[in-house]
Amino acid sequence: VLADVYIYPDPTWAALRKALGEFYDVDPEGIIVGRGSDEIIHMMGLSFLNPGEEVIYSLPAFALYPLTTTLMDCVHRQIPSRDHAHDIQAIAEAITDKTKLIFIGNPCNPTGTISTAEEIAWFMDQVPDHCVVAFDEAYYEYVDDPAYPDTLRYARDGRHCVTLRTFSKAYGLAGLRVGYGIADPEVAKAIRLSCEPFNVGLLTLVAAEAA
Numbered sequence: 001v002l003a004d005v006y007i008y009p010d011p012t013w014a015a016l017r018k019a020l021g022e023f024y025d026v027d028p029e030g031i032i033v034g035r036g037s038d039e040i041i042h043m044m045g046l047s048f049l050n051p052g053e054e055v056i057y058s059l060p061a062f063a064l065y066p067l068t069t070t071l072m073d074c075v076h077r078q079i080p081s082r083d084h085a086h087d088i089q090a091i092a093e094a095i096t097d098k099t100k101l102i103f104i105g106n107p108c109n110p111t112g113t114i115s116t117a118e119e120i121a122w123f124m125d126q127v128p129d130h131c132v133v134a135f136d137e138a139y140y141e142y143v144d145d146p147a148y149p150d151t152l153r154y155a156r157d158g159r160h161c162v163t164l165r166t167f168s169k170a171y172g173l174a175g176l177r178v179g180y181g182i183a184d185p186e187v188a189k190a191i192r193l194s195c196e197p198f199n200v201g202l203l204t205l206v207a208a209e210a211a
């Protein structure tokens, strides 16, 4: 592919989306590819947040959640962790009419804890439709606890949520910058409104597809 780098990359990421769609048995139309899942977090901020609205996340948090919240001039609703894990009940109780985005790091970086399928199922019953939930699963491939949830089922059900995964950790491609989000196609379309054309490079797309 090195001989082809004078050509712009596919702005629709068709080959990688097809491969991921088959790998996870999801609709490729619901897949967004970013320059790392970090870029998708920023796209979600641009697409969904207006100044003064609220973003909920657990503390300690992965750095991108507060960065995007500040960038969009939104209110930080920080929920202290309990026994190093997300306090899912407190996060649900913090939702207001102004809450737009909720980050659930699962596993949580930096604490390494998980939220269980049972907790997430209860939580999704509490979340109203005006909120988008970002399940940040950058370390998904390392989890062997059977209590870990399959969050793709919420995207398949058309819920307002995105499951974020990456080639940076388990696949060892952090330097190439490529991650992805899996969502309902309508949710994915809204996120793509904030995406630059040609955001992911040609060699990176090919490496991700091979991985």
Ligand SMILES: *Cc1c(COP(=O)(O)O)cnc(C)c1O
Residues within 6 Å of the ligand: 035, 036, 037, 038, 039, 062, 105, 108, 109, 136, 138, 139, 165, 166, 167, 168, 169, 174, 177, 178, 179
């Ligand atoms: C590493 C990481 C990311 C972002 O990874 P990218 O390299 O941007 O794909 C997102 N969330 C968490 C919790 C991470 O640890």
